[in-house]
Structure formats: C-alpha cells, structure tokens
Amino acid sequence: xxxxxxxxxxxxxxxxxxxxxxxxxxxxxxxxxxxxxxxxxxxxxxxxxxxxxxxxxxxxxxxxxxxxxxxxxxxxxxxxxxxxxxxxxxxxxxxxxxxxxxxxxxxxxxxxxxxxxxxxxxxxxxxxxxxxxxxxxxxxxxxxxxxxxxxxxxxxxxxxxxxxxxxxxxxxxxxxxxxxxxxxxxxxxxxxxxxxxxxxxxxxxxxxxxxxxxxxxxxxxxxxxxxxxxxxxxxxxxxxxxxxxxxxxxxxxxxxxxxxxxxxxxxxxxxxxxxxxxxxxxxxxxxxxxxxxxxxxxxxxxxxxxxxxxxxxxxxxxxxxxxxxxxxxxxxxxxxxxxxxxxxxxxxxxxxx
Amino acid sequence: xxxxxxxxxxxxxxxxxxxxxxxxxxxxxxxxxxxxxxxxxxxxxxxxxxxxxxxxxxxxxxxxxxxxxxxxxxxxxxxxxxxxxxxxxxxxxxxxxxxxxxxxxxxxxxxxxxxxxxxxxxxxxxxxxxxxxxxxxxxxxxxxxxxxxxxxxxxxxxxxxxxxxxxxxxxxxxxxxxxxxxxxxxxxxxxxxxxxxxxxxxxxxxxxxxxxxxxxxxxxxxxxxxxxxxxxxxxxxxxxxxxxxxxxxxxxxxxxxxxxxxxxxxxxxxx
Numbered sequence: 001x002x003x004x005x006x007x008x009x010x011x012x013x014x015x016x017x018x019x020x021x022x023x024x025x026x027x028x029x030x031x032x033x034x035x036x037x038x039x040x041x042x043x044x045x046x047x048x049x050x051x052x053x054x055x056x057x058x059x060x061x062x063x064x065x066x067x068x069x070x071x072x073x074x075x076x077x078x079x080x081x082x083x084x085x086x087x088x089x090x091x092x093x094x095x096x097x098x099x100x101x102x103x104x105x106x107x108x109x110x111x112x113x114x115x116x117x118x119x120x121x122x123x124x125x126x127x128x129x130x131x132x133x134x135x136x137x138x139x140x141x142x143x144x145x146x147x148x149x150x151x152x153x154x155x156x157x158x159x160x161x162x163x164x165x166x167x168x169x170x171x172x173x174x175x176x177x178x179x180x181x182x183x184x185x186x187x188x189x190x191x192x193x194x195x196x197x198x199x200x201x202x203x204x205x206x207x208x209x210x211x212x213x214x215x216x217x218x219x220x221x222x223x224x225x226x227x228x229x230x231x232x233x234x235x236x237x238x239x240x241x242x243x244x245x246x247x248x249x250x251x252x253x254x255x256x257x258x259x260x261x262x263x264x265x266x267x268x269x270x271x272x273x274x275x276x277x278x279x280x281x282x283x284x285x286x287x288x289x290x291x292x293x294x295x296x297x298x299x300x301x302x303x304x305x306x307x308x309x310x311x312x313x314x315x316x317x318x319x320x321x322x323x324x325x326x327x328x329x330x331x332x333x334x335x336x337x338x339x340x341x342x343x344x345x346x347x348x349x350x351x352x353x
Numbered sequence: 354x355x356x357x358x359x360x361x362x363x364x365x366x367x368x369x370x371x372x373x374x375x376x377x378x379x380x381x382x383x384x385x386x387x388x389x390x391x392x393x394x395x396x397x398x399x400x401x402x403x404x405x406x407x408x409x410x411x412x413x414x415x416x417x418x419x420x421x422x423x424x425x426x427x428x429x430x431x432x433x434x435x436x437x438x439x440x441x442x443x444x445x446x447x448x449x450x451x452x453x454x455x456x457x458x459x460x461x462x463x464x465x466x467x468x469x470x471x472x473x474x475x476x477x478x479x480x481x482x483x484x485x486x487x488x489x490x491x492x493x494x495x496x497x498x499x500x501x502x503x504x505x506x507x508x509x510x511x512x513x514x515x516x517x518x519x520x521x522x523x524x525x526x527x528x529x530x531x532x533x534x535x536x537x538x539x540x541x542x543x544x545x546x547x548x549x550x551x552x553x554x555x556x557x558x559x560x561x562x563x564x565x566x567x568x569x570x571x572x573x574x575x576x577x578x579x580x581x582x583x584x585x586x587x588x589x590x591x592x593x594x595x596x597x598x599x600x601x602x603x604x605x606x607x608x609x610x611x612x613x614x615x616x617x618x619x620x621x622x623x624x
Contacts, residue, residue: 060391060489067488173620175611185607203504205486205493207398208391212486212493214502219470221495221502223484223601238603317504319517323607324469324541333618340620 056250056281061208064250064281069316070202070309074133076195077106080305082138082146091146094137107131110197125198135308141290142304148266155298159267172336175329180263182329184218184322186239188263189256189275190291192220201317202309204279204287211245211252216317224254231257237270239263252279269297285311384529387563392489395529395563399485400594400601403478403571406433408465410547411587412441420460430546436478438586442549448580455548463546467614468606470501470518472542473535473557474573474587482594484601492524492531497601505533513537516553531561544575552579567593 057065086094094102111126140146151159169177180186187194192215193202201216211224224245232242242258254277259270276292290306293299388396406414413435419428435441444452455462465471471479481497492505505524513521513536521537540553556576564570569591576584 170620174618175615183607183611185605186603205488205491205504207486207488209398210486212495214493214504218500219502220500221493223486223495225600229598232598232600232602236602239605240603242600318514319470319519321470321518323499324518330615330618333615337618337620 054284059206063206063208063247064252065206066204066211066252066279066281066287067206068204068311069313070204070287071200071312071315072193072195072202072307072309073128073197073200074130074195074310075136075139075307076129076134076197076200077103077110077131078134078136078139078307080139081148082140086137086146090144091136091138091141099134099137100132102137103132103134106134129197136306139305139307140303141306142292143301149299149301149303151298152296152300155267155269158269158298162267170336172332175333178329178332180239181218182332184326184329186220186263187215187218188239188265189222189241189259190265190277191263192217192222192240193277193289193291199320201312201315203317211254214317216320218322219320234258234271237261241273241275248278250280253277254279265293267298268293268295272297279309282308287311384562385564386529387566390487390489394487394526395531396487397485397492397531397561397563397569398487400482400599401485401569401591402480402482402594403589403591405436405478405589406431407436407478407587407589408475408480408545409433411435411437411545411549412547414547436587436589438588443582443585445580445582448550452548452550455543455550457548459546459548462543462548464542465498465546466610468499468610469541470499471496472518472538473503473520473522474559474575475542475544476501476503476519477559477571477573477591478589481604482599482601492533495601497604499606500603505531510534518542520555520557527560529562533559533561535559550580551575551577554579561591564590567595569593 059065059067082091107129110129110131114126138146140148143149166177171177175183180188181191186192196217199217203212203214205212205214209226211226213222213224215221220240222240222243224243226245226247228246229244231244236242237258237260239260239262241256243254243256245252245254247253256275256277257273259265259268259273261270264270264273265275273293273295276294278288278290278292280288282288287309288306289309290304292302292304294302386395390396390398409430410433414430414432416432417430419425419430421428442452460466465475465479470476476483476494476496476498479496479498483494483496486493486495490507492507493502494505495502501519503519503522505522507524510523511521516537516539518539518541520535522533522535524531524533526532535557536555538551538553538555538557540551540555543550554577558574558576560570560572562570562572570588571591572586572588574584574586575581
C-alpha cells in the first residue's frame with residue numbers, strides 16, 4: 001500500500017518537472033508564435049437582466065471573508081507580459097472569442113508538449129486542464145503597456161554573476177543544478193501562487209489576528225500576522241519571505257520582505273525585494289489577486305500583475321508528499337550519471353580501435 | 354464596638370466561605386475556562402512547543418553519546434522520563450524485534466534525518482514550535498519542521514481518502530477539550546528517534562486541553578493492533594511560546610538532507 005503511494009508520488013514528481021517545462025514552453029511560445037488573432041467578438045445585444053447586487057460576505061468579527069478552497073488552474077499558461085501580437089491594445093479589450101482562441105491554442109500546446117514515449121497516463125491531468133476558462137491574455141496590469149519595467153544595471157550585473165557561477169555545470173551534475181521546485185524545497189513567492197498543470201489547490205483560513213494560506217504543491221503554509229508588528233530582523237531570510245498583513249477596506253494587503261536570494265523573484269535582490277499582494281473578494285466564487293513588485297536594486301520602477309483566484313469546493317488541498325516521494329530527482333541524477341558512463345565507454349572504445 | 358463585631362463576623366464568614374468554596378472547586382477539578390473564539394469554543398490558538406525528551410525516546414532512557422562523533426555533546430541524547438502511561442510501549446513480540454533493529458540503525462532509518470513529514474503524534478513534540486489557528490470549521494496546525502501541516506476538519510467527519518504522512522484528522526469538542534481522531538496513515542513515520550514505530554493500521558486519538566492561559570495538556574491514545582497488544586497513551590504539557598516576537602520560521606530541511614539522500618549520485622570529478 002505505502003510503496004504504491006511512493007510510486008504514485010514519484011510519478012507525480014516526474015509530471016511536476018514536465019509541468020514546469022510545459023509552463024515555460026507555453027509562455028515562450030505564446031510570445032513567439034502567436035495564433036492569428038480573430039476579429040474581436042461582437043458584444044451580445046441582449047444584456048442579462050441585472051441580478052440582485054452581490055454583497056461580499058464577512059466573518060463573524062466583521063472582516064471580509066476570503067475563506068475556502070481555491071484553484072487558479074485555468075490561468076495556467078497565461079504569459080506574464082503582454083505578447084507582442086497585442087501591442088497597443090488594452091488587457092480588458094481581449095475577450096470573448098478572441099481570448100477563447102488564444103486559450104484553446106495554449107491548452108493544445110500544453111497537451112502536445114507531453115506527447116512522446118515517456119509520460120504519465122493521459123487522463124491524469126489532461127481532462128481537468130481547462131485553460132479555456134482563463135480570463136486574461138497576460139498578467140501585467142501596470143505599467144498599462146503590459147511590459148515589466150527595465151531592470152537596473154545592478155540587476156544586470158547580478159544576473160550575469162549568477163550565470164557565471166553556473167558556468168561549467170551540467171544540467172544535473174548534482175541536485176544543486178536543479179531548481180528548488182525539482183528538489184521539493186519551495187516554489188517561493190509569488191511562485192507558490194502561480195498555476196501549474198496539477199496540484200493547484202489553495203486554502204485560505206482566517207482568524208481575527210492571522211490569515212493562513214495553504215498550498216498543496218510542495219505543502220507550504222504561509223501564516224500572515226495581522227497585528228501590525230514589524231518585519232523580522234533583516235538577518236532572518238527565508239524562501240517564502242516574512243509576510244505582514246492588514247485590511248484596507250475590503251482588501252487584504254500582504255507585504256512580504258526578507259527573501260533569500262536563491263528564490264527571489266526574477267533574480268531580484270532578496271534583501272530589498274518587497275511584494276505587496278492585494279486579495280479582494282469580487283464575486284461569489286472569485287478573489288482578485290494583484291501583486292506589486294518593488295525592488296529599487298532590480299527594477300527602475302514598481303510593477304503589478306494580477307489574476308483571479310477561483311473558489312472551488314471540489315478541490316480541497318490534499319497532502320502532496322513531494323520530497324518524501326521524490327524519486328524523480330534521484331532518477332534525473334541517475335540518468336545523467338548513466339549517460340556520462342555511456343559516453344566515457346564510447347570514447348574508450350574509440351581510442352582502443 | 355458593634356461595628357467592630359460586624360467586621361469580625363463578616364471576615365469570619367468570608368474566611369469560612371473561602372475554606373468551603375476553594376477546596377471544593379479544586380477537588381471537583383473544575384476545568385480551566387479560558388478565552389473563547391467568536392463561536393464560543395476554547396481558544397487554543399497560539400504558538401506551542403513541547404519541552405520533553407519524547408522526540409529522542411518516548412520511554413524512559415539514559416543519556417547516550419552522539420552517533421556521529423563530530424557532533425560531540427551537541428549530538429548526544431539527553432536522558433529523560435517516559436511519557437507513556439505505565440512506562441513501556443506494549444509491543445507484540447515480533448514488533449519489538451523490529452523496534453530493536455530500528456534502534457540499532459536509527460541514523461539510517463529515522464525519517465526525521467531525511468526531513469520527511471513527521472506524522473502524528475510526533476509532529477506535536479518535535480523540538481520545534483507549531484502554530485494553531487482556529488476557525489469554526491477548521492483547526493489548522495502548522496509545524497515549523499519540514500513545513501508540514503494538517504487541518505482538523507471540525508464539520509461532519511470524513512473518511513481518509515488515501516494513506517498519508519500526516520493522516521486525516523476529524524475533530525470535535527468535548528467540553529473544554531479538543532478531541533482529534535486521526536486515521537489514514539502510511540507506515541513510514543516513527544514516533545521518535547529511538548525507532549518506535551507503527552503500521553498503516555495506526556489510529557491516534559488526541560486530546561488538547563488548556564490547563565491555564567499558557568499550557569495545554571496533550572494526550573494521544575495510540576492504537577495499532579498489528580504492532581501493539583493494546584492501545585496505549587502518551588501525555589505531556591505543551592507550552593505557549595510567550596516571547597513577544599515569536600513567529601514560526603520556515604525550516605525547509607530538505608536541503609539539509611540532500612547530500613545524505615543523493616550524495617552517491619553527484620558527478621565525480623573527471624580524472
């Protein structure tokens with residue numbers, strides 16, 4: 001019984017890796033090879049009768065109630081920045097059939113990227129993948145052109161130094177050449193909030209003094225104090241950072257600092273990076289999530305991206321024993337050593353001839 | 354004169370009443386009644402930690418040297434008293450043999466060394482703090498060690514869908530006590546560093562009772578007919594971490610276990 005779970009977990013791990021690749025591929029392709037844009041959808045002539053105004057629910061102690069299980073699966077594959085095909089257009093104008101066509105193409109690309117001799121059973125995640133419900137053509141909402149502001153000279157030098165440090169390493173000389181996600185350590189922030197092809201369940205729990213967000217993928221729990229206390233000492237740096245929250249009207253504002261450099265978003269400076277998240281319940285099933293990214297050591301000005309989180313009671317957070325079943329990482333390293341051995345043997349055979 | 358008599362009489366009455374009331378209440382064991390959550394239940398929320406040697410060995414044990422000499426005194430085991438009711442764990446004979454083998458190979462076999470999720474009850478008495486957050490429908494217990502957590506379902510009990518490391522937890526209130534019934538465990542966690550173990554038939558019923566503002570009396574009844582001759586119970590106090598600036602700090606120990614787990618697969622420098 002338990003061994004079977006281990007096997008399942010290791011298969012899931014392999015899929016995680018594949019999901020990562022797919023995500024990056026999808027992002028890259030969306031920017032490079034856009035599908036021809038169909039004409040904008042006609043607006044429906046008959047507007048639906050206005051329903052009763054929806055009132056955002058409150059907790060027993062009067063805070064806006066964000067609690068429940070969430071998934072952002074349908075935002076999977078949405079590129080962060082505005083693809084060039086939409087130059088000059090506004091995010092809110094890409095909708096209807098045009099948006100549907102983009103999303104359907106992204107879904108097809110994701111599924112196709114898994115075709116090949118080595119993959120998990122075909123009905124594991126494919127039938128649940130529902131990118132066509134995606135609501136945005138890209139995620140950056142500020143600046144309005146959908147492009148991340150230029151990085152500073154310091155950030156360029158930092159990235160170059162990090163690349164230089166990696167030079168001469170193969171893709172799997174050791175586990176340290178793999179991502180923290182492959183290693184089941186963390187997806188960091190905002191990584192933990194971003195969709196992948198499966199395991200996109202989140203749970204928000206609230207008390208008067210704390211908000212907790214549980215992530216199924218890599219089982220992490222963020223506990224956000226609302227007591228107005230100061231951030232931890234700059235000497236305490238973690239992958240998920242040090243969050244502090246407060247209510248701004250109906251919006252939960254969470255400021256996170258004290259990041260470790262290794263997982264700081266987009267090669268930012270972990271010591272100065274600040275992420276400000278805003279969670280607002282905008283509908284019976286929807287929480288709007290927006291993140292302002294600030295780091296004067298990395299970007300010339302702050303920028304913001306956003307996506308909706310969809311409440312879904314059918315997708316509770318389950319235990320994802322990522323590290324415990326991480327045979328995928330062992331297999332990657334085993335594979336790399338086997339290839340080296342094969343290459344060495346081939347070279348030896350050649351010289352002996 | 355009259356006034357003084359009255360005062361003396363009143364004082365005598367007060368003392369008498371005090372003598373009557375206080376000991377009676379103590380005798381009856383009137384439970385501590387602390388602050389309530391908005392829905393009227395005892396408020397267990399806070400950051401808690403056990404301070405005992407239970408994570409080294411649930412049973413009575415002498416101090417012992419480190420298994421890796423480089424660790425020196427830092428890696429030694431402190432001696433301590435059993436947290437098991439009656440002292441010893443009632444193993445079946447074959448299971449006791451397994452436990453002895455586990456103990457002999459504990460550095461290689463203890464899941465804690467590999468940074469695996471500790472399971473229940475061990476998560477409670479790891480030498481790390483954990484935090485309780487209470488809502489009317491869920492009680493979250495987030496553990497610093499290995500970023501493990503669990504949510505106790507306070508609604509209609511659910512059956513465990515699959516076996517997991519942290520189990521499936523259903524909770525209810527028994528007066529001032531939070532009772533958590535845990536099932537659906539795999540057989541891969543241990544109870545301590547001494548090789549005390551269980552099968553996937555494990556069933557754990559925990560009781561969390563506030564005894565004053567800063568202490569929880571913790572009990573866990575452990576049932577596993579494949580491993581033990583009868584159910585047995587551990588108990589210990591949990592202490593509130595009262596430091597003003599106390600927070601859980603991510604302890605992502607995976608990276609501390611990788612050399613151990615994958616070191617044999619590191620690329621060897623070419624000769």
